[in-house]
Amino acid sequence: MDIIFYHPFFDAQDWLAGMEKRLPQAKVREWRRGDKRPADYALVWRPPHEMLANRCDLKGVFALGAGVDAILEQERQHPGTLPAGVPLMRLEDSGMAQQMQEYALACVLRYFRRFDEYQVQQQQQRWLPLVPHQQNDFTIGILGAGVLGKSVAQKLVEFGFNVRCWSRSAKQISGVQSFVGQAQQEAFLTGTRLLINLLPNTPETLGLLNQRLFAHLAPGAYLLNLARGAHLVENDLLQALEQGQMAAATLDVFANEPLPPTHPLWRHPRVTITPHIAAITLPEQAMDQIAANIVALETGQSPTGVVDIQRGY
Numbered sequence: 001m002d003i004i005f006y007h008p009f010f011d012a013q014d015w016l017a018g019m020e021k022r023l024p025q026a027k028v029r030e031w032r033r034g035d036k037r038p039a040d041y042a043l044v045w046r047p048p049h050e051m052l053a054n055r056c057d058l059k060g061v062f063a064l065g066a067g068v069d070a071i072l073e074q075e076r077q078h079p080g081t082l083p084a085g086v087p088l089m090r091l092e093d094s095g096m097a098q099q100m101q102e103y104a105l106a107c108v109l110r111y112f113r114r115f116d117e118y119q120v121q122q123q124q125q126r127w128l129p130l131v132p133h134q135q136n137d138f139t140i141g142i143l144g145a146g147v148l149g150k151s152v153a154q155k156l157v158e159f160g161f162n163v164r165c166w167s168r169s170a171k172q173i174s175g176v177q178s179f180v181g182q183a184q185q186e187a188f189l190t191g192t193r194l195l196i197n198l199l200p201n202t203p204e205t206l207g208l209l210n211q212r213l214f215a216h217l218a219p220g221a222y223l224l225n226l227a228r229g230a231h232l233v234e235n236d237l238l239q240a241l242e243q244g245q246m247a248a249a250t251l252d253v254f255a256n257e258p259l260p261p262t263h264p265l266w267r268h269p270r271v272t273i274t275p276h277i278a279a280i281t282l283p284e285q286a287m288d289q290i291a292a293n294i295v296a297l298e299t300g301q302s303p304t305g306v307v308d309i310q311r312g313y
């Protein structure tokens with residue numbers, strides 16, 4: 001069994017050794033330009049077009065992350081980036097759910113307990129207790145109730161928050177009100193005080209976080225964009241912050257990453273920025289999941305995380 005690996009910045013040696021330890025029958029190599037030798041499986045993140053093009057010998061392609069928008073965009077721009085009929089699998093959880101819970105909970109509590117405002121007061125040496133937010137006036141809405149959205153919702157319910165979710169199909173998550181599709185989006189947004197985005201980036205969700213959406217939220221709302229920068233219309237957020245419709249935002253993802261140092265979001269007093277670290281790929285857990293999926297494929301069983309190319313995630 002031959003496996004090829006490509007990641008723009010991960011240390012390939014750790015992955016080659018880790019995969020061969022899990023699959024002793026496999027020979028794992030780092031793919032380099034010009035390598036056209038046969039391969040059974042490919043582990044990739046933003047692979048060059050030539051890496052997979054015409055590799056119909058592949059039995060499966062594994063994305064080294066949860067979001068597959070980049071590879072699907074490459075396929076749209078350069079048809080054939082993904083060999084036709086070869087299954088594309090993504091990472092489901094593999095240690096990202098707990099990280100996303102930690103990140104979301106930290107941000108929710110920061111805004112709910114007004115620590116962001118106390119930070120400003122500290123700079124002013126101002127000793128002023130603020131009126132606490134109340135949980136019944138701090139409804140949290142989660143866009144996307146899949147592996148990560150569901151996990152975050154469950155954690156926030158544990159902390160006593162009113163939580164609702166929005167997804168393509170109805171979800172049964174204890175303590176979480178489920179809203180479905182375009183027909184129920186406005187009802188989902190109305191009264192939501194803190195919005196968490198955990199949607200996949202697809203043609204349907206592109207630019208979803210815009211002025212129209214912000215206007216339906218409770219006045220003085222908060223945004224956590226933990227999914228993709230392509231979801232956010234940045235100027236609409238800046239305007240909503242200026243007008244007070246939005247109180248503050250924490251952004252982990254951006255249309256252009258790394259975020260250019262001259263970008264105005266860096267200096268906005270009510271915007272907090274992190275460098276796409278909300279839930280990183282954890283090599284050990286990722287390799288466990290990928291190796292198990294390869295064994296499944298080799299033994300005629302169904303792998304997990306199979307991407308619906310047409311649906312976009």
Ligand SMILES: NC(=O)c1ccc[n+]([C@@H]2O[C@H](COP(=O)([O-])OP(=O)(O)OC[C@H]3O[C@@H](n4cnc5c(N)ncnc54)[C@H](O)[C@@H]3O)[C@@H](O)[C@H]2O)c1
Pocket residue numbers: 066067068091092093096143144145146147148149166167168169181198199200201202204205226227228252253276277278279280313
């Ligand atoms: N910032 C980070 O570090 C980080 C880490 C991991 C994942 N992510 C992002 O989080 C996203 C979600 O990951 P996941 O594993 O939970 O994905 P998932 O596929 O398990 O869940 C996606 C959810 O979005 C919903 N959805 C999709 N299209 C929709 C639409 N048009 N309307 C309404 N709902 C829609 C689905 O119903 C599902 O509930 C990823 O696609 C990725 O972009 C970011």
Ligand SMILES: O=C(O)[C@H](O)CO
Pocket residue numbers: 064065066067068276279280281
């Ligand atoms: O966006 C993703 O898929 C995460 O960053 C994991 O790499």
